[in-house]
Amino acid sequence: MRAKSAVASLSFAASLALGVALRLGGFDGVEAQYVSSFQALVNGAHLMPFFQAVTYLGDAYVWLLLAVLLLLAERRRPGRPLKLMAFLVVTTLATVTVKYALMRVRPFEAYPSLVTAFGQEDMPSYPSGHVARAAGGFTVLADGSRLLEAAFSVLIVLLALSRVALGAHYFTDTLGASLLSYPLVPIAGRISDRLGAALSSSKVDVSGWIHRLQPGRS
Template sequence: MNAITQFGSAGFTLALLLILILSGQDLWNSAGIRMACVLACGQSVVVLVKRAVHRPRPFKSLIGVINHKPTICPYSLPSGHTNAAFVQALVLADTVPELSAMFLILATLVGLSRVYLGVHYPTDVAAGGLIGYTAFCAVSHWIF
């Protein structure tokens, strides 16, 4: 699960953005720019909600939940990894529709891995995915 959760990490996301934007191909360049815009919107909402809600992570508030993954932020709602994974999946699915199921399954697995690792509740993951979807729809409608 540690490997799967990395698909939503900042490091992986930034690497993917650089690969897409610097690919030299218009299709991938456009997808990278779009992904960057959607991520900026989605992650901004994630940070604002985390700061407003202050929900502690499961391993801090539930007995018997083990933290399998170090975290930077002490708050759990919503899941930033899941948000990033769904933004990546939605932009890539829109760019390469024939692979959309694979991208969306991977994003879902990232969310499930966050619960398994003890760093999020299922509602945190659902909120992260919903924020990613909403940011994707908004940016796609108003900007692209």
């Protein structure tokens, strides 16, 4: 347990350190060249429509809908959907905070002559919110299954590439998002455990209250 906590802390710290280094180091121009080259490769292979579809794997509304559907499907044992909902809240707060703390300009805005925007994005670039949601979200959905983790890893890589292909992010934005996301999963787990316990306790209290209100029970 301590080893996992240490790894999670290091991952979170690495994400923040990477973001600060990128903000202060002046690497954006170099990275924009790689983004431009990747976009040319994707366009040359006629893969842009594919990546435009793949990018929805990290969309906030898609994940919110998925969490609601999962809660309906697993309402008798809501541990996993509650964990997913808690994760979405925590990761949104974390990514938005880091984005506005570092204020990295998106590649299509900073280098419009090099990078083409295939979609409008408003918030700062680092880290990628799409990748952060998917990286940890798929971990929650896998629920310890090695097979699902392997399959979801492929989807996360494709999603990360889609964010670069669309000109929304640098490659390092997606790396930083993954480093930030995974440590938030156990935090979301602890929150959902407490929430589940509170809901269970409330259910018991309500049942007792109803029982006492029945005729002849006063």
